[in-house]
Amino acid sequence: MPYLDHAATTPMRPEAIAVLTEALREAGNPSSLHASGRAARRRVEEARESCAARLGARASEVIFTGGGTEGDNLAVKGIYWARRAEDPRRRRVLVSAVEHHAVLDTAEWLRDHEGAELVVLGVDASGRVAPEELRAAIGDDPDSVALVSVMLANNEVGTVNPVRELAAIAAGHGIPVHTDAVQAVGVLEVDFAALGVAALTCSAHKIGGPVGAGALLLRRDTACTPVLHGGGQEREVRSGTLATAAILGFVRALELAVAERETHAGELARLRALLLTAVRAAVPDAVVNGPEHGGLPGIAHVTFPGCRGDTLLAALDARGIECSTGSACTAGVSRPSHVLLAMGADAEAARGCLRFSLGYTSTDADVTALGAVLGEAVTGARGRGVPSLRRRKTDRVKEMS
Incomplete structure (x- = not known):
């Protein structure tokens, strides 16, 4: 049956399936201190380093998540809460009109429940956010902006946004930018450091990895209040037992996607x-x-x-x-x-x-x-x-x- 819905999910790569199934046979919580736990931790940290190298980040900037929706929620909510806590004036959240609902609905939730002021950035006829649009939205009140979120590439029509230029504009005012790169990884060059963003979301199942795995790249100097609380894993930003097998399958798919x-x-x-x-x-x-x-x-x-x-x-x-x-x-x-x-x-x-x-x-x-x-x-x-x-x-x- 011809399958023309890869933007929704891509079949798992055989190599990722092999890595995942092999890892499923191994016991060990990466947070445990015994031999099995240390072995699992080593595999996770090696995967973290590989993920960072493929996406132009430092290993310490890679936070493993359960996928794109979780990563978007964590970035948008967490950065908003942290920025507002530092300065109560920071209540404006700027997002593009064409974001995935994982970003749009999160921003609307912050508006409805957390006192955020939602500012929707307009797009042109191709779905692109122009730099002038962001400059105008920031206006003469940059101190009120908590964060900006503009996707790197649109999941419906495929438009690629000038995220590097948008991030440079925001950086001039000390405003962090998050970008949803879920659809971009594997088909565009994605370099976290070069883009100049504070946070970037990616997902395994769009590149031939397992559903339920992904990563949020979060710059070390970007404060992010956790959404989940518990064991303090992943820089105390994303608590929860790390899914070793899913992470290894994700990173193997990422290695192949970037190489090809x-x-x-x-x-x-x-x-x-x-x-x-x-x-x-x-x-x-x-x-x-x-x-x-x-x-x-x-x-x-x-x-x-x-x-x-x-x-x-x-x-x-x-x-x-x-x-x-x-x-x-x-x-x-x-x-x-x-x-x-x-x-x-x-x-x-x-x-x-x-x-x-x-x-x-x-x-x-x-x-x-x-x-x-x-x-x-x-x-x-x-x-x-x-x-x-x-x-x-x-x-x-x-x-x-």
């Missing part, structure tokens, strides 16, 4: 171009969202006019093609993509999207299979129509009669 990055990114770009050619041949009025070039090479986000994304998703799924919609669904109710709305799309267009995302297992055959059934699937989905459009047509008929 240039070749892998080139192959993804080739496949994406092939996929867009197939989409346009099957559906000439399809609209590609986000940057045509210069974004993430493995993401193609497309609007199909006259379709509901969830309807088209089901039609493709019935034909053996797995992808995702450009909208979030809660309790079965489709909502327009907040990313497309921020980019200026209208609500109907933001509901009629699909995201095709490629990964290390993707092949030309996957793209060919999509092209073979897409036209038929879109025709069928358009036959079912978009509910609001059908209502408008019905209203017009009633008016004419």
Whole structure:
């Protein structure tokens, strides 16, 4: 079955599975002082050093987490709390309008429960945060800003943000920047030190590692109040018994992803171009969202006019093609993509999207299979129509009669 949803999760790499399963056979809590515990600690620390080397960080800056959502929550909440404790004026949290919900919902929670003032940074038509937008948001009151969070690369449309430049602007005012790099690792060069950010989130299962593992890179001079309390592991920032096997599987996948990055990114770009050619041949009025070039090479986000994304998703799924919609669904109710709305799309267009995302297992055959059934699937989905459009047509008929 053609799998075109790698941005959601990528199949585990065989090498990562081998490392993880071997580690699962070993006993030992990395915090224990006996021989098994010391052996587990050694493996974790070796993995930490490897992770740091691949991401341009120091080993002491690597905090292992349970994945991207935890890392985003820890960074945004923890830095906000620490900065506000140092200076009560620091209540403004600046986040881009196209962030993953792990950041957006966290910032909204701080607004609703912790007295934060949420400032949403606008984006251009491609989903990019311009440096001028950040300068204007900081304005003449930088002392009130607790932190800035702008993702390195967008998970829906693949837009890459100028994070290094944004971080430099914030640094001029002593403001820490967090970036969600979950989609960037393995396809873009990610260098923590060079980016100049205070915190960076990454996740294992986007690069062929296990679900439930990841890392938050946190600069040593950045205060971060813990969300979890307990044993004081991970610099007393993230308590909890370290998942040795998952960490080792994560870091093995990271080593492979970074080593293969240039070749892998080139192959993804080739496949994406092939996929867009197939989409346009099957559906000439399809609209590609986000940057045509210069974004993430493995993401193609497309609007199909006259379709509901969830309807088209089901039609493709019935034909053996797995992808995702450009909208979030809660309790079965489709909502327009907040990313497309921020980019200026209208609500109907933001509901009629699909995201095709490629990964290390993707092949030309996957793209060919999509092209073979897409036209038929879109025709069928358009036959079912978009509910609001059908209502408008019905209203017009009633008016004419």
